[in-house]
Amino acid sequence: MTQSFPIRLHRFRLSGHSHRVELMLSLLRLPVEIIDVPPGGQKSEAFLAMNRFGQVPVIEDDGYVLADANAILVYLATRYDPSRRWYPADAQGAAEAQRWLSVAAGPLFSGPAVARLVGLFDAKHDLARAHATAAAVLSTMDAHLAEAGPFFVGQSPTIADVALYSYTAHAPEGHVSLAPYPALRAWIERIEALDGFVPMVRSAPKFGGPAA
Ligand SMILES: N[C@@H](CCC(=O)N[C@@H](CS)C(=O)NCC(=O)O)C(=O)O
The missing domain is CATH 3.40.30.10 (Glutaredoxin)
Structure with missing residues (x-):
């Protein structure tokens, strides 16, 4: 349409x-x-x-x-998107996309996004706890991509990738390094190379510090 x-x-x-x-x-x-x-x-x-x-x-x-x-x-x-390229219409594809939307709303928020709230806005959250959650979710995402990539649901990008991109790519703004996650870093580059990609402004963290 x-x-x-x-x-x-x-x-x-x-x-x-x-x-x-x-x-x-x-x-x-x-x-x-x-x-x-x-x-x-x-x-x-x-x-x-x-x-x-x-x-x-x-x-x-x-x-x-x-x-x-x-x-x-x-x-x-x-x-x-009537082609349903972005939101698969088949039962398994739709369910797998939903699974990653839950990760985006769950641990990706309480880990990297909350750490970023502390790093950029001095929000009163437990940074150590957010860093622990970030490490757990980012390493799981990295392992999934290494095994089943290049995108979160198969061979082409879907709403799962769109939902996961922003807080993953901007994790360093909450003092979360992406260095340990090579598959995630390669995926971030793939998303940024998509036709129609628009960036979010990059910010340097002003508060808090790196994970101990
Ligand atoms: N579940 C919501 C969460 C949205 C959310 O956390 N928005 C934040 C900005 S990133 C907000 O509006 N915060 C201001 C507030 O809660 O007053 C969604 O996925 O859209």
Whole structure:
């Protein structure tokens, strides 16, 4: 299906959840209008009317409002990629993609993303615990790619890769080195070489320190 009017993306510039959606929109070549939510704006009455959880990202697509990064990936790939290259339609492919969406929402968040919240924003989280979770999830992801790559679900990129990319590639912003994970580093290069790839701005960590 083609799209002539832009899909509105409400985001924070440094939000990996938001970048995940921006990347999907770009890979699908969908026109987008980016709305940078000001600090605290996600708790305004107008924003809460779009997402009761008061978080970015949120999209508006021809009057349809949807929050939650992974839900948005499912929606965009189902609606705008009839080939189902990005979100496999077969039972096993769909289930495997979902499995990695759960990793993106689970340990990839509580590990690398939480460590990044500390590194960039001095968020009051347990950095040592986030680093331990990051090491466990990144080594599992690395082993999976080494055995079953080049992408998380088979031979071509899917929403699983889009969901996992931002917080993996930006893990060093939470003092998480990617040096021990060669398969992950090669995968990051493959994602960044995709037609339509858009980067998230890189930041240097200002708070916290490397894992002991
Ligand atoms: N489950 C949500 C999580 C989104 C999320 O954590 N958003 C953060 C930015 S990365 C946010 O809006 N934080 C501000 C807040 O919670 O007030 C999703 O996948 O979209």
